[in-house]
Amino acid sequence: MRFHSFAIAALVAISEATTPDVLHRNKARQNATTASERLGLEWLGGNSSLPKVLILFTGGTISGGSIYGALDDTQYGQLSITGETIISRNPYLLNHTQLAVSNWTTDGNGSTGTNDALVMNMTRFAHDALCSPDSDIDGAVFTHGTNSLEETAFLMDLLVNCGKPVVGAGAMRPWTHLSFDGDANFFDSVMLAASPESRNRGALVAFNARILSAFWVTKLHSTNPDAFWSTAGGDLGIFINSLPVFFNSPSQSLWKHEFSIAHVSNHSTYPALPKVDILYAAREFDGKLVLDTRANGADGVVIAGTGNGGIPNGSAQIKEALDSGLQIVVGTRSPYGPSSPSVKPSYAKSGFLHVIQARIMLQLAIASGMGMNETIGLFEGRFRTAIGQEWTPGR
Structure with a gap:
């Protein structure tokens, strides 16, 4: 597996050879004053005054490619790109934000679409990064396969509740397709997570230039790029010039219950x-x-x-x-x-x-x-x- 969690990070630290470089990194984390330092996040972008947005990279169609050509949008998956590659595809991202990638992809042990434990570990990581007293991070984006994006978005909406935005991003077409939608969805998601206007609205989903509440979002079309809609409550806003425009002041569903992530984590x-x-x-x-x-x-x-x-x-x-x-x-x-x-x-x-x-x-x-x-x-x-x-x- 290639995903971050507190237990796995500890095991890696123990098993690594005690080289000078490893000792230096461990000492730096022990003396950390911010969540970024403590979690070992490396920020891309040269302007330290820009908002920090954590990218929780789980793969999905947004990182998948096809060997069958630029018209295929059903049989893809043979090719893949990393979170860093997705960032590099859009040079405008680092003009607006600082980005750090935390990888949650796995090798042969399930994915965020099949593995509750993986999703919960990622949610705990996001909660720690955003909600701990030493947090210096403004928001987070998680990439996800669209088949179960709504499940992870809803889970995070109920468990990560410190006012900072968590935004789901995905794509309906592979990056090899002639009209790949992932680059636009990813850019919109980052801009949404970086925006102060996104605070105190719960978890969000940015898809096809629309802003949706994670509490109500569901996938209503299996192949169309405009796949996600709200079962109640309607859209929260849209993107104009790839910047978020909200329809109303911040609010959240009356039906929402905020669960304690610590309490949930104590279950057997x-x-x-x-x-x-x-x-x-x-x-x-x-x-x-x-x-x-x-x-x-x-x-x-x-x-x-x-x-x-x-x-x-x-x-x-x-x-x-x-x-x-x-x-x-x-x-x-x-x-x-x-x-x-x-x-x-x-x-x-x-x-x-x-x-x-x-x-x-x-x-x-x-x-x-x-x-x-x-x-x-x-x-x-x-x-x-x-x-x-x-x-x-x-x-």
Whole structure:
């Protein structure tokens, strides 16, 4: 693996030969006065007065190329470029910012699209870099494959909450394509992370010249460059001349819960998150699938229900699963609209959260020690207050 984490950094320091260069670097980190020095970040750009933006590089289509020519945008991946190469492709970046690259790519051990532990380690690293008392960093950008960019963006939105922007960047076309969108998306993301106007808005996604909230963002098109949209809340702004223009003053979702990264990291699944599966409901839905997730080690399950969070069949099996300790959240398979609270709930309804985001929220709830009733309150509390449908466990 080639990714940074505190434990791995320590192991590397121990295993490296004690050359003068290594001893000098270790001593410099021990005497560090800033997060940049302590984390060993090397800044590109000669103007120390410019904003510092940390690049968390995980690869993705933005770094992928094709051997099949400039028209291929489906079979790529045989070629790759580094974060430093992406920066070098746009000479304007270092006229506006200082950039440091932290690599989170892996060799044969999964990616940010498949590995919760890797994403959590990167999120902890970002939290330390941005939110520690010695932080000298203004914001961060993480590159990501678009298939699961929304998952990492949502996770960071709930865990990195010190006001500094974290921005997701990606591409729908490989860098070998004749109309590669990655360079523009990356530049916009860096400008967004560097902008003081981005503060206190939570995590963000910059895609196709649009500014989106990480809390609401989802991928609605599998191949189009304008792939990402908001399931609720709308766009936060746009890019004009590759600079961010916001529509409103800073605010965040009323539905958002800020979790303690330290508390979540104390869970037994560390460095990963509790296992939560997703099931898709349709006519003849088999409730035994819920029990199967429990038997397979799941702590929770999110069901993409029909319509306003309906489940066609399986109520007996769902009750059995709940009695066994499985936590259940039911959303809607519809791309827009809520899964509304039940009058007397036995499991949580996801409200306006997409099932992908609901899975991450449930993982964090379980890792934070919440039981089913607390999880119901987490997902439904503000919704119930808004519609005058208060609920107290046991009544």
